[in-house]
Amino acid sequence: MHYLTQFRAGILLLLISCVCLSQTPKSYADEALWKAGSASAVITPQEDLWMAGYGGRTKPADGKIHDLWLKVLVIEAHDGHRGVIVSTDTLGIPQSIYNNVCAALKKKFDLDRSQIMLNASHTHCGPVLRGALHDIYPLNKEQIAKVNKYSTQLEQKLVDAVTTAIKNLEPASLWTGEGHTSFAVNRRNNMEADVPKLRKEGKLKGPIDHSVPILAVKDKNGKLKTIVFGYACHNTTLGIQQWCGDYAGFAQYDLEAMFPGVTAMFYMGCGADQNPLPRRTMELAQSYGSRLAHAVADTVRLPMVELDPILKTEIEIVDIKLGDAPTKEELETLAAGNQNNYRNRWGARLLKQLNSGKPFRTSYPFPVQVWLMGKRQLWITIGGEVVVDYALGMKKMFGDSTWIAGYCNDVMAYTPSLRVLEEDVPPRKSSRWGYEGNTSMAVYGMPANRWSDEIEDKIVESAQRQVEKVRNGK
DSSP states (O other), X not given: OHHHHHHHHHHHHHHHHHHHHHHHHHHHHXXXXXXXXXXXXXXXXXXXXXXXXXXXXXXXXXXXXXXXXXEEEEEEOTTSOEEEEEEESSSOOOHHHHHHHHHHHHHHHOOOGGGEEEEEOOBTTEEOOTTSSTTTSOOOXXXXXXXXXXXXXXXXXXXXXXXXXXXXXXXXXXXXXXXXXXXXXXXXXSOGGGHHHHHHHTOOOSOOOOEXXXXXXXXXXXXXXXXXXXEOSOBOSOOOSSBOOHHHHHXXXXXHHHSTTXXXXXXXXXXXXXXXXXXXXXXXXXXXXXHHHHHXXXXXXXXXXXXXXXXEEEEXXXXXXXXXXXXXXXXXXXXXXXXXXXXXXXXXXXXXXXXXXXXXXXXXXXXXXXXXXXXTEEEEEESSEEOTHXXXXXXXXXXXXXXXXXXXXXXXXXXXXXXXXXXXSSSOSOTTOSTTTTGGGGGGTOSSSSBOTTHHHHHHHHHHHHHHHHHHOO
């Protein structure tokens, strides 16, 4: 009996060892994957809110072409480090919403700002949000209250969607690729009416970025689950009074029709000086959306580059100086003008602030963020409406495996390069120049006409520091 008992015990141990060994490859395989989860929420306003983007509007929105959305992708590396990517059909996420969402996600999930990437599609058929663009429109107290209410609801929907995406985390693989589409045109260097002729003759001028960076998420069985894609071009095809995601909205709808069950998420690249041209018709918006969607679909259907499950995240809030504030005499002249003009309303508000003794801000806390996904893929985000020079310059600086998103985390003004700043100082050599680097600051209510000349150096130096950290751990 003694030897029989020992024999049975040995057989049992052998069986247990075999079972454990058979399970080990599965365990190792799961550990070698990312985790990912996505979520979506409709954010179409239910009340008659004013629309953001064009200064000539005289009334709130009237209906919708299609729903506006916020979409979330949460990715988790093998060490548990998470990144949150948010895509929104809005003109721009203002600082107050960014701060409130970051605080809520820190409290709920212990996520820091470096892990949170809030992008706005910059559709000009989305709602005005809290603390942004109020000088542009003649908003009364009731309308401002509606804007504030909607903005608070948007914050909650953002947090709720992140919560859902985290609950949906499951083993996944991440893949990158790059498509191409060419409807973006440098609006500073080409007259809109001349674009069809110039395009036909191959004579369009100015820097552009026609790349379509793509992040594809697949489950552990290889099924496509989420597509994140970018493009550097204003969402200004349409100037209608109805809610719509413009070309980016149509592209997302098209991709979700082409790939049933997939969540498609758009992010804006450095398109502050790029327009979809020609424009102004629904047919063109749909066409540009279709072209962008097919550029994405064609890339996703071909072999892509798989990313190792490594994620490193950094962020800096850089203090960047503003240019000189307008003088009291300049403000008095503006305040005495027709208050139906937004610049005059801007001047009147600043004059009231000046006379109250409250100083103007002289600098701004500007977000610059860097992610490293896998061993090579950099993703740099920059606040504000970022001109294309940043994308072209940073790709040269950091390599082809670099994506640069504008309109991220806080859209407080245009973000010009030094070249654009210098071109926009009067007297200007071109009638196309002046807005992005000079007069656009008033649109956002900033107490200056322009940034100081340090802006490009400050942003690039911040990106360099952070890239060094994520690449080398320094």
